[in-house]
Structure formats: C-alpha cells, structure tokens
Amino acid sequence: METVTRRGFIASAGAGAAVCAAAGAEKEDDKLTDGGIADVTPPGVPERQLHVVPPGAGGHRNFSTRCVGCQLCVNACPNNVLRPSKDPRRVFQPEMGFENGYCRPECTKCGEVCPAGAIRRITPEEKKTIHVGHAVWHSELCIAYTEGVDCSACAEHCPAKAIVRVPMNEKDKNSPKVPVVDSMLCIGCGACENLCPARPMPAMTVEGLECHREVRPMSGLKK
Amino acid sequence: MNRRSFFAALVNPQPAPDAPAMTMRTGAHGERVSLLGYGAMRYPTVDGSHANNFRGGSNAPIDLALVQRQIDYCIEHGVNYFDTSPAYCRGESEKVLGDALAKHPRDKWFVATKLSNFNPKVWSHEASKKMYETSLRLLHTDHIDFYLLHSIGGGGKDSMKVFNGRFIDNGMLDFLLKEREAGRIRNLGFSFHGDEKVFRHALAMHDKVHWDFIQIQLNWVDWHHAKEVNPRNVNAETLYKLLDERGIPAVIMEPLLGGRLAKVNERVMRKLVPLDPAATPAQWSFRFAGTFPRVLTVLSGMTYLEHVVDNVKTYSPLKPLGEREFAALERAAAAFLSDDSIPCTACNYCMPCPYGIDIPGIFGYWETALADDALPDDPTDPSYAEKRRRFLLGYEQFLERLRRAERCTGCGRCKPHCPQAIDIPAMLRKVDRFIEKLRRNGRA
Ligand code: SF4
Numbered sequence: 001m002e003t004v005t006r007r008g009f010i011a012s013a014g015a016g017a018a019v020c021a022a023a024g025a026e027k028e029d030d031k032l033t034d035g036g037i038a039d040v041t042p043p044g045v046p047e048r049q050l051h052v053v054p055p056g057a058g059g060h061r062n063f064s065t066r067c068v069g070c071q072l073c074v075n076a077c078p079n080n081v082l083r084p085s086k087d088p089r090r091v092f093q094p095e096m097g098f099e100n101g102y103c104r105p106e107c108t109k110c111g112e113v114c115p116a117g118a119i120r121r122i123t124p125e126e127k128k129t130i131h132v133g134h135a136v137w138h139s140e141l142c143i144a145y146t147e148g149v150d151c152s153a154c155a156e157h158c159p160a161k162a163i164v165r166v167p168m169n170e171k172d173k174n175s176p177k178v179p180v181v182d183s184m185l186c187i188g189c190g191a192c193e194n195l196c197p198a199r200p201m202p203a204m205t206v207e208g209l210e211c212h213r214e215v216r217p218m219s220g221l222k223k
Numbered sequence: 224m225n226r227r228s229f230f231a232a233l234v235n236p237q238p239a240p241d242a243p244a245m246t247m248r249t250g251a252h253g254e255r256v257s258l259l260g261y262g263a264m265r266y267p268t269v270d271g272s273h274a275n276n277f278r279g280g281s282n283a284p285i286d287l288a289l290v291q292r293q294i295d296y297c298i299e300h301g302v303n304y305f306d307t308s309p310a311y312c313r314g315e316s317e318k319v320l321g322d323a324l325a326k327h328p329r330d331k332w333f334v335a336t337k338l339s340n341f342n343p344k345v346w347s348h349e350a351s352k353k354m355y356e357t358s359l360r361l362l363h364t365d366h367i368d369f370y371l372l373h374s375i376g377g378g379g380k381d382s383m384k385v386f387n388g389r390f391i392d393n394g395m396l397d398f399l400l401k402e403r404e405a406g407r408i409r410n411l412g413f414s415f416h417g418d419e420k421v422f423r424h425a426l427a428m429h430d431k432v433h434w435d436f437i438q439i440q441l442n443w444v445d446w447h448h449a450k451e452v453n454p455r456n457v458n459a460e461t462l463y464k465l466l467d468e469r470g471i472p473a474v475i476m477e478p479l480l481g482g483r484l485a486k487v488n489e490r491v492m493r494k495l496v497p498l499d500p501a502a503t504p505a506q507w508s509f510r511f512a513g514t515f516p517r518v519l520t521v522l523s524g525m526t527y528l529e530h531v532v533d534n535v536k537t538y539s540p541l542k543p544l545g546e547r548e549f550a551a552l553e554r555a556a557a558a559f560l561s562d563d564s565i566p567c568t569a570c571n572y573c574m575p576c577p578y579g580i581d582i583p584g585i586f587g588y589w590e591t592a593l594a595d596d597a598l599p600d601d602p603t604d605p606s607y608a609e610k611r612r613r614f615l616l617g618y619e620q621f622l623e624r625l626r627r628a629e630r631c632t633g634c635g636r637c638k639p640h641c642p643q644a645i646d647i648p649a650m651l652r653k654v655d656r657f658i659e660k661l662r663r664n665g666r667a
Pocket residue numbers: 576577578579580582630631632633634635636637638647648651
C-alpha cells in the first residue's frame with residue numbers, strides 16, 4: 001500500500017515536471033534526432049536611403065567629387081565591403097555593402113590605395129572615431145522581438161559598443177531583450193547588419209551619413 | 224576466384240586462419256561478446272566529411288557501401304557487438320545498421336539500441352513504445368540483445384524529473400521489463416552522462432530491476448579528471464567501481480573522447496613514448512579501456528575501415544596495461560588537460576543548430592590547434608606571428624563563412640543536448656572573441 005502511494009506521488013510530481021519543462025522551453029523544440037546541419041542563406045541586401053562611403057572619405061560630397069572610379073579600393077578591400085555602385089549617377093564610384101563582411105576596425109586598406117584623395121589615409125585609431133553611417137533597427141525582422149530568442153549577435157559584435165540590450169518588461173530583467181542603438185556611438189561599420197541572423201533581411205541595417213563626423217571623444221573611453 | 228572476389232579479398236581480407244583471435248568477454252547471461260564494439264554514430268558520408276575528422280556537421284548521405292564493408296570486416300574478425308540509437312545520424316543509423324547486419328546470420332551479432340526519447344513530446348507511453356517497436360522493425364529482428372535507457376542524467380537541475388518523465392511515470396521501464404521477460408529484450412541497461420544523483424538512483428533500483436549492463440564514458444582522461452574538465456561530470460573510476468562492486472558488466476563509450484585522444488599531442492606523447500615508442504595514441508587508449516575486467520565491450524564510432532582494422536588488431540588479443548603504463552597514462556592525462564580545452568567529443572547531439580553553426584567543427588578546430596600547440600595565445604612567443612597567420616587562415620578555410628562562431632546568436636537551444644555539459648554558446652563566444660582579438664591584433 002505504501003509503495004502505491006509513493007509511486008502515485010512520484011508519478012504526479014513527474015507529470016508536473018513535464019508540463020514545466022515544456023512551458024519553460026523558449027521555443028518549441030522539434031529536435032528528435034542528432035546530427036545534420038541547417039541550411040544557411042547569406043544576409044539580404046537592403047535598400048538604403050543614403051548609401052555608405054568608407055571612413056576617410058569625409059562624406060558624400062568629397063567622395064563623389066574626387067573619386068575617379070579606378071576600383072583600386074574595391075580590389076583592396078579584404079572584407080568584400082566595397083563594390084561599384086549600381087546607381088547611374090555614381091557609376092563606377094564605390095559604395096559599401098555588408099552581406100559579405102563588414103568594415104573591420106583594424107583595416108585601413110582603401111585609404112592607403114586611393115590615388116585621388118577621395119579616401120584619406122587614416123589610422124585604425126582614428127577609424128574608431130569616424131561615423132560613416134548609423135544602424136537602424138527593424139523590429140518586425142528581429143528574432144529577439146518577434147520570437148523572443150535570446151539573441152545577442154549584434155550587441156556582442158559591435159566594435160563601438162553602441163548596442164545595448166534592454167529587457168522589454170521593466171519589472172522582469174529576464175524578459176526578452178531587444179537591441180537599442182546609441183547613435184552617438186554607432187560608427188556605421190556594418191558588423192550588426194552582417195552578423196544579424198534575421199532573414200530574408202537583416203534586422204539591423206546601416207544608413208549612410210551624408211557628412212561623416214567624429215564620435216564624441218568620450219566614447220573612445222568606453223571600449 | 225573471379226575478379227570481383229579477388230579485389231574484395233584485397234581490400235577486405237579474411238583473417239588468416241592462424242590470426243590471433245579477438246579477446247572476448249562474458250555478458251550477464253553468458254553471451255560471449257567481443258571486446259571491441261562497433262558504434263554506429265559516426266558513419267562515413269559520401270562527401271567524406273564527418274565530425275570524427277573534425278570536419279564538423281554534414282547533411283551528406285551516409286556512404287552505405289563503406290558501412291557495409293566495415294560491418295563485414297567486423298563480423299569476419301570477431302566483432303559481434305553493434306551499438307546504435309534512433310537518434311544517431313539524423314535518425315538514419317538504425318536502418319543503415321539493420322540493413323547491413325541483415326546480410327549476416329542472426330547468431331553472428333548482438334545489437335544494442337536505445338530508448339532515445341529526449342524530447343518531452345515523445346515522453347508518452349505510446350510515443351516511447353513506438354520508438355522501441357520501430358527499432359525492432361528497422362533492425363529486422365524479433366529481439367534486441369542490449370536495450371538501453373539512453374543517456375540518463377541529462378536535464379541539468381531537473382535531471383531527476385527528466386528521468387522519471389522519460390522512463391518511470393510513463394510506465395516505460397515496467398514495459399521494458401516485461402519485454403525482457405518475454406525474451407524480446409535480452410539485456411536491459413542504461414547509458415549515463417551528467418548528474419551523478421541520477422546514476423546512483425538508477426543503480427539503487429538494481430535489486431528490483433537487475434540491470435544486465437550499464438554503459439559509461441571511460442578513458443584515461445575521464446578516469447581521474449572528468450570533474451576537472453567539468454564539475455558536473457563524474458570520474459570514470461567512481462562509475463566503474465560502483466558497477467564492479469555490483470558485478471554489473473560495463474559497456475564503454477568514448478574510449479577516445481570522440482577522437483581527441485587519438486590525436487598525437489606532443490605533451491602527452493612525451494609521457495608515453497619512453498614506454499612504447501611504436502604504440503599509437505589510439506592503441507594506448509583502447510588498451511586502457513579494455514584492461515578493466517568488468518568491461519564487456521569498448522564501443523568505438525569507427526568512421527573508416529582503417530579505424531576498424533587498427534582497433535581489431537589492438538584487441539586481438541588485448542595486451543592489458545601494467546602498473547607502469549597506468550602511471551604513465553595518469554601523467555599523460557595531467558599533461559592533456561588544459562584550461563583552454565573545450566571537451567567536445569563531436570557526438571553531434573547538439574546538431575543541427577537552427578542557425579547553421581557548425582558547432583563540432585568549430586570546437587574540433589580549436590582543440591586540434593590546442594593539441595598541436597598551434598594556438599596563438601602568447602604574443603611574446605617568437606612564433607606568434609606565424610601561428611596567428613596559420614590559425615586565422617585555417618579557420619577561414621576550414622569553416623564556411625556563415626557557419627563560424629561569430630554567427631551564434633546565443634539562443635541556447637543546443638546547450639541542453641550536450642552530454643559533455645559544455646556551455647556551447649559561451650564556448651563559441653570564447654572562440655569568437657579569441658579570433659576577434661587576433662584579427663584586430665595586426666593588419667589583416
Ligand atoms: S546558442 Fe548558438 S550554437 Fe547554440 S543553437 Fe543557438 S545559435 Fe546555435
């Protein structure tokens with residue numbers, strides 16, 4: 001008799017656990033077997049209101065007046081960021097795109113090869129402080145917002161530490177967090193756009209700045 | 224001899240009549256089991272990629288012809304224990320093994336499979352029973368020689384609840400005991416990873432259940448150092464002794480830690496070469512696992528025929544290790560362990576990551592670099608620049624751009640599946656930050 005009761009007790013405790021385990025799972029997990037690998041698609045290429053030109057260019061005006069369209073920088077870019085524009089008004093003049101890579105903080109190659117003064121030579125230190133664009137968040141694409149995934153891809157990789165993850169429920173710091181971009185710090189390098197897992201378009205996209213500017217010197221301290 | 228059989232004999236020679244025989248051990252009911260067991264978890268794929276080679280996850284189909292040759296070779300050379308699971312190889316392992324074994328008489332092989340009802344969706348009696356019945360069907364047999372509750376001890380702090388949910392509350396253990404009575408299961412046991420509490424709990428059921436065998440992870444690193452690798456693990460010595468005291472045959476998994484112990488590591492070899500300069504690391508590891516008398520069989524997920532050939536040789540017959548050799552391996556274990564190590568055995572339980580990250584591929588790359596002393600972790604090292612260049616180049620060549628560590632979202636879905644209790648997203652981040660630092664530290 002005693003065993004029966006105990007067993008019944010364990011059984012009901014166990015059933016409770018099953019419910020908890022299922023409810024606790026962030027997202028329903030259909031996994032029944034091991035192995036294999038999921039398909040991957042490269043990030044989409046967003047339409048930009050304003051195109052992005054590389055750090056050292058100063059801004060759209062300087063760049064478009066001086067650039068002779070020689071493609072030296074396009075060939076030199078080790079991150080596959082620079083490519084000739086498809087816009088007929090800027091034909092052959094390069095612009096930046098982030099589906100293959102992003103403008104890495106240690107790289108200053110384009111300024112080194114530009115013969116026309118369209119991209120000035122800068123140091124990696126300087127580069128840290130130059131805004132060429134700013135990231136824009138698209139909530140409807142962000143998997144943290146739409147699916148509650150605990151995703152930190154953009155915030156983790158932002159070299160300027162410009163993305164803060166903020167819980168959506170003020171009273172619950174464990175509630176799903178969404179990324180908030182500090183446009184005072186964001187330099188527009190495209191790391192977030194490149195690494196965002198959202199498809200078909202990244203949930204973070206970079207908009208160019210017409211006039212490049214310097215980040216507040218303070219933010220350099222935030223490293 | 225026609226041409227075909229000539230070539231077959233060339234690549235797949237029958238053992239010479241006077242070849243020394245494989246060491247055999249005796250199971251709970253007197254069955255004679257080969258000390259080497261074939262693990263059907265790391266089959267070769269047609270594109271040649273497999274985690275066992277640190278090539279990471281793959282969707283390529285299994286190379287059935289290669290598998291058949293291995294199984295034939297095994298049976299011809301006295302290997303008679305074949306271990307599979309409904310979960311292995313994207314769920315294809317059982318069928319492939321069943322078809323390959325069907326070409327051999329039923330009394331030539333023992334088959335082991337498992338109740339792999341990890342997902343709470345299949346905890347119900349009906350779903351779990353269906354999994355068991357499917358195994359019988361796919362293996363083309365009316366009885367399973369060794370049936371295991373697959374990987375008890377998982378589930379983190381809920382490990383006991385998970386154990387009860389998977390096997391007790393749904394009446395599955397009772398059902399399996401009846402199946403054993405009916406002779407459709409010949410040996411009933413479990414495999415274990417994770418929470419010691421659950422292991423002891425299951426062991427305490429022995430008086431009632433009479434486990435016929437238990438499967439544990441045992442190798443010369445985990446013997447004394449499993450806890451150092453991860454505080455949530457249990458040293459293999461503890462597990463083995465508990466089984467030995469009760470006279471329960473032990474089936475051994477991960478004798479090579481997923482291949483990590485088969486790799487030459489200079490720090491490790493320094494301790495072993497003086498004793499036996501010609502022995503390979505894999506031979507050392509198999510001899511270690513086989514030396515324990517309570518061990519019934521040592522499972523190895525052998526991807527290629529040469530693995531089978533080598534391991535058959537090591538156990539035909541087993542040359543048990545002596546005390547000096549044990550001591551050397553103990554010193555080797557200390558040399559093997561590194562704070563930077565990521566103890567991934569490339570079992571692929573975590574795969575597929577929904578975002579396409581090649582988890583075992585990344586960890587394998589890291590571990591290989593660590594074992595080769597090729598990790599550029601010390602800028603004052605005179606070879607730092609060369610190491611850095613090679614490490615970054617290798618990483619980029621070896622791992623597809625969209626499957627690298629930097630693309631882990633940190634969602635954590637993989638984490639509960641890892642039997643080695645690796646905090647996968649945290650370790651991926653560690654690798655990624657290391658690489659990011661390397662990239663910034665010098666011009667690309
Ligand atoms: S935490 Fe990272 S590796 Fe794990 S499933 Fe999520 S994205 Fe994939």
